[in-house]
Amino acid sequence: MKRKWIAATAMVVATGLLAACSGGSGDTSNEKVTLTYANWSEDQTPAMKQIAAEFEKANPNITIKVQTLPWPEYWSTLQVGAAGGTAPDAFWMLADHFREYAKGGQLLDLSDTVKSNNIDMSAYPKPVSDSYTYEGKVFALPKDFDTNGLWYNKALFDAAGVKYPDDTWTWQDLQDAAKKLTDPKKGVWGIAAPIDSQGGFYNTILQAGGSIINPEGTASDFASPAGVAGLKFWTDLQAAGESPSLKQLSDTEAVSMFENQKVAMYTSGAYWALRFYKNADLKDKVDVAPLPQGVKRATVTSGIGNAGYAGSKHPEELKKFLAFLGGTKAAEIQAATGTVLPAYQGTQKPWLDSMPEFHLQVFIDAIDYSVPLPVAGNASEWQGLAPQFLSPAWDGKKPVEQAAKEYQDAVDQVLAKQ
Amino acid sequence: MTNVATKPVRRPTGRRTGVSKPSGWWALAFIAPATIGLVALYVWPFLSTLMKSFQDVPAFGPATFVGIENYTTLIGDGDFWKAFGNSALYTAIILLGIPLAVVLAALIEQVGRGRAIYRVLFFLPVVTLPVAIGMVWRFIYNGDFGLLNYVLSWFGVDGQFWVADPRFTIYAFGVVGIWMGLGINLIILGAGLQAIPKALYEASALDGAGRVRQFFHITVPLLSPSIFFVTILSVIAALQMFDLLFIMLRGVNNTALTDSKTIVYLFYEKAFVQFDQGYGAAIAIVLLMVIMIATAVQFRLQRSWVFYG
Numbered sequence: 241m242k243r244k245w246i247a248a249t250a251m252v253v254a255t256g257l258l259a260a261c262s263g264g265s266g267d268t269s270n271e272k273v274t275l276t277y278a279n280w281s282e283d284q285t286p287a288m289k290q291i292a293a294e295f296e297k298a299n300p301n302i303t304i305k306v307q308t309l310p311w312p313e314y315w316s317t318l319q320v321g322a323a324g325g326t327a328p329d330a331f332w333m334l335a336d337h338f339r340e341y342a343k344g345g346q347l348l349d350l351s352d353t354v355k356s357n358n359i360d361m362s363a364y365p366k367p368v369s370d371s372y373t374y375e376g377k378v379f380a381l382p383k384d385f386d387t388n389g390l391w392y393n394k395a396l397f398d399a400a401g402v403k404y405p406d407d408t409w410t411w412q413d414l415q416d417a418a419k420k421l422t423d424p425k426k427g428v429w430g431i432a433a434p435i436d437s438q439g440g441f442y443n444t445i446l447q448a449g450g451s452i453i454n455p456e457g458t459a460s461d462f463a464s465p466a467g468v469a470g471l472k473f474w475t476d477l478q479a480a481g482e483s484p485s486l487k488q489l490s491d492t493e494a495v496s497m498f499e500n501q502k503v504a505m506y507t508s509g510a511y512w513a514l515r516f517y518k519n520a521d522l523k524d525k526v527d528v529a530p531l532p533q534g535v536k537r538a539t540v541t542s543g544i545g546n547a548g549y550a551g552s553k554h555p556e557e558l559k560k561f562l563a564f565l566g567g568t569k570a571a572e573i574q575a576a577t578g579t580v581l582p583a584y585q586g587t588q589k590p591w592l593d594s595m596p597e598f599h600l601q602v603f604i605d606a607i608d609y610s611v612p613l614p615v616a617g618n619a620s621e622w623q624g625l626a627p628q629f630l631s632p633a634w635d636g637k638k639p640v641e642q643a644a645k646e647y648q649d650a651v652d653q654v655l656a657k658q
Numbered sequence: 659m660t661n662v663a664t665k666p667v668r669r670p671t672g673r674r675t676g677v678s679k680p681s682g683w684w685a686l687a688f689i690a691p692a693t694i695g696l697v698a699l700y701v702w703p704f705l706s707t708l709m710k711s712f713q714d715v716p717a718f719g720p721a722t723f724v725g726i727e728n729y730t731t732l733i734g735d736g737d738f739w740k741a742f743g744n745s746a747l748y749t750a751i752i753l754l755g756i757p758l759a760v761v762l763a764a765l766i767e768q769v770g771r772g773r774a775i776y777r778v779l780f781f782l783p784v785v786t787l788p789v790a791i792g793m794v795w796r797f798i799y800n801g802d803f804g805l806l807n808y809v810l811s812w813f814g815v816d817g818q819f820w821v822a823d824p825r826f827t828i829y830a831f832g833v834v835g836i837w838m839g840l841g842i843n844l845i846i847l848g849a850g851l852q853a854i855p856k857a858l859y860e861a862s863a864l865d866g867a868g869r870v871r872q873f874f875h876i877t878v879p880l881l882s883p884s885i886f887f888v889t890i891l892s893v894i895a896a897l898q899m900f901d902l903l904f905i906m907l908r909g910v911n912n913t914a915l916t917d918s919k920t921i922v923y924l925f926y927e928k929a930f931v932q933f934d935q936g937y938g939a940a941i942a943i944v945l946l947m948v949i950m951i952a953t954a955v956q957f958r959l960q961r962s963w964v965f966y967g
Contacts, residue, residue: 312904316930323718340933344718434911486912490822491800493909621932628916635912 273557278307278328280314283514287579291570295561302557315620322346325551329558330565333380333547335371335612336619341547342374348548348555350378350562357563363585367612368543380545381566382583384574386509387606388439388539389528390414391516396421396428396504405505405529407602411447411473414505414532418482421504431505432494433474433483435630437623438540438613439508445470446611447534457616458655462648463641469534472640475633486634507531510581510603517578517595530602541610543583622654710939717933728940738941740917741924742948744828748920749896751832752839756889759840763847764877777848781841792905795834796821821906824917831902831918839895843888850884851877882964890956897949898922921945 279288285308292304307328309317315337321327322341333341341347354361361369364382372380390405397404400421405414418430434440445452450466453459461467477483484497498506499519516526531539546565548558564570571582578594581603592600629650633643711728713721732738766776783791798805799820807817820830858876867875878885900922907915919927921941929938 312908319717319930319933340717344716346718436911487801487819487822490910490912490914491796491802491804491819494911618932624927624931627911628913631912 272303273301273554274303274305275330275552275554275558275561276305276307276328277561278309278314278318278331280309280311280332282308284574284579287574287577290577291565291573294569294573295564298564299557299560302561304561322549322551327549327551329552329554330546330548330561332383333372333545335368335542335545336615336623338372338380338545338547339374339615339619342377342379346550347379348550348552348558348562350381350548350559353559353563354378354381359563359566364583365541365543365607365610367541367610368545368583371542371612371615372545372547380547381562383544383546383565383570384580385541385543385583385607386511386581387541387603387610388443388507388509388531389602389606390531391498391506391508391512391526391528393498393501393504393522393525394527395525396501400504404527405532407530409529409532411444411532411534415476418477418505419480422480422482424481427502429484429497429503430482431477431507432489432497432503433477433634434489434494435474435486435627435634436494436508437626438542441471441474441630442540442613443470443507443531443538444473444534446538446540447531447536448473449535452540453614453616453655457614460622460648460651460655462651463645466535467648468641468644471630471633471644473534475636475640478634479636486631501525510600513595513598513600514578517598523597526598528599528602530606537609539606539610540613541607542613617655618657622651625650625654707939707942710936711943713936713939715935715939717935721936724936728937729944731937732940732944737919737924738921741919741921744918745897745899745920745922747828748832748835748899749893751829752835752892752896753889754832755836755839756843756885756892758836759843759847759888760878760881760885762840763844763851764873766844766848767851777844780844783838784841788901789905791834791838792902795830796906799830822910822912822914824912824914827907827914827918831899831906834902834906835896835899839892843892846888847881847884850881854880879965880967883966886956886960886964890953893952893956894949897945897952900926921948 277288277292279285285306288306292306296302296304318327318331322344327346333347353359359381361378365385368382368385369378372378372382390409392405394404397417400423402417402420405417414431421430422428442452445461445467448466448469450464450470451461452467454461462471474483478485483489484492484503489497492500494503494506495508495512495515497503499516499522501521513528516522530537546562548555548562552558566584568584568587571584571587572590574580574582575587575589575591576594578591581588581591581600588604592604625647629647630643632638633640710721712723712725714724714727715721762780766773769776797803801807801817801819801822804817804820806820810817818826820826854877858880859872862872862876899920903915903918903920903923904926907918922945925938925941925945928934928941
């Protein structure tokens with residue numbers, strides 16, 4: 241008997257995993273229309289609730305339920321929900337996931353809404369609005385956008401007697417500064433050089449004149465001379481010991497290294513502004529400059545879009561809500577709370593004014609030379625390959641050219657599957 | 659447990675018939691909740707997973723039947739074999755924790771008063787959120803500021819990046835896994851210990867057996883069914899390891915994650931990150947078979963060492 245019981249328990253425990261394959265959550269609807277609006281950011285939830293309340297004021301029959309999911313679960317929940325008919329009505333979308341959803345017919349077509357509400361699509365940064373258009377139809381309206389800049393710590397620059405970065409800086413200036421700022425005795429490095437695509441090597445590849453992924457989305461460009469130069473920018477900093485090692489950056493994220501004042505420079509997006517600003521230790525020490533230029537000036541840009549679920553039970557109310565989310569009022573609330581850089585042109589001033597000590601205008605100026613974040617093919621699959629193929633180059637175990645070639649081949653293989 | 663409930667009741671009178679006829683419907687009604695739960699939560703997902711493993715399932719839209727293609731891809735997939743090796747290594751490390759649990763259980767049994775305190779202390783990790791456990795251990799293992807390296811520095815030992823260095827990652831996780839599983843194992847083994855008649859210890863003491871001898875000649879053999887049960891559960895749990903990787907290697911900036919993926923992590927990545935549910939399902943089915951084989955082997959091996967009294 242005991243043996244049988246052990247066997248039965250073993251069986252049940254063993255099949256437990258399979259239950260992970262299917263699942264979903266219920267939703268309810270009643271007379272009065274309730275729409276759910278999902279996001280993944282605790283930080284932004286207060287602003288989202290404020291926007292929802294503003295919308296409810298004008299539309300008393302519609303209630304908006306703001307739902308915040310943790311980032312690691314966001315996409316799996318959304319995917320299972322969309323496939324099972326229980327997805328939230330409105331939700332945040334990212335360019336690299338967008339194609340799967342648009343192609344799969346999961347998103348509400350907003351083309352007519354844009355027309356009937358006289359929404360001016362040119363009010364959004366073009367690289368962002370383009371990334372939410374599929375086969376000529378609009379499926380999401382840009383909520384915010386981010387470009388990259390060079391965050392730096394003035395106190396560490398002063399201590400090393402280095403001039404602050406400005407818009408005249410070239411790669412050479414950054415490399416010289418990194419060298420001078422590095423002080424092993426104090427445990428200070430000039431810059432953080434992680435394997436970071438969006439805040440790091442995508443920008444330098446573009447600055448070297450490369451293209452990351454070709455316009456047709458069929459092949460990548462990492463092993464070209466420009467691609468290699470863009471990667472070398474970072475591996476040289478690693479080789480010179482002017483950045484914490486990859487192991488260190490794995491245990492303590494680059495942004496934390498910057499916050500702990502262990503690194504003097506950190507290239508990344510506008511989205512850290514509020515976090516640095518709220519940090520009493522950093523507020524007076526930190527500022528931001530444009531990314532230094534290589535052969536040319538460039539940064540990748542992307543933004544969150546607000547999308548609607550095609551299977552929503554209340555498509556008309558949903559369209560109304562999405563149009564509101566894409567409008568000036570919602571943008572102004574985001575800007576005034578300092579939450580993010582809103583996508584709608586002309587609404588960014590309150591965001592700049594909310595943190596006057598930082599030269600945040602550089603992020604807006606960067607729109608002029610920004611390039612959309614590449615999203616070809618199954619983006620989440622090939623994007624995950626970077627650490628695996630590039631760390632040998634970062635660790636100095638393989639020549640950059642060789643690692644770049646292997647990385648390119650692996651990415652191209654994924655792109656070819658489409 | 660369900661199969662125990664559905665077994666016909668044998669009457670002591672020696673009559674051939676099992677359940678008497680009028681009670682048949684009642685019996686069904688009583689087991690219905692358990693049966694429905696079992697079908698909805700285990701049988702149906704199992705069948706749908708099995709079905710998906712023979713299909714190409716896009717993120718959205720209809721699936722297409724592809725025969726055994728997912729399985730042939732899997733056999734040629736280096737990532738899968740690597741994950742398989744990682745899971746096997748992790749399981750082997752977890753098994754090392756079982757002797758430790760047996761010794762600890764026997765020691766706790768020796769403690770007179772305050773035994774409950776030890777049980778609670780060892781059980782705490784079991785009821786703690788895995789996310790919290792992951793965060794605490796990430797701090798302990800941190801190469802620059804971690805607690806472990808700090809302690810090692812007292813002895814002049816140079817610390818390592820225990821999690822971020824791919825050479826150590828799985829071993830570091832193995833230690834956490836043993837620690838996490840200890841609570842449950844101690845409870846099961848503790849219950850087993852209490853079933854051992856005290857008279858045996860008294861009699862052997864009269865014959866001159868010491869503590870160590872008693873442990874190996876009385877405790878271990880009489881505890882062997884419990885040890886066997888704990889081993890079965892530990893192997894299954896170890897082969898399904900996922901949460902530690904997911905929590906502790908998030909945001910890792912080198913090959914520590916790529917080099918230490920387990921089978922279930924690969925399953926998660928294929929099915930939920932890369933939207934390839936058909937391939938993910940095939941991985942899940944293969945894992946189920948691996949677990950069943952591992953369990954069957956253990957049942958065969960137990961004949962030579964488990965003593966049912």
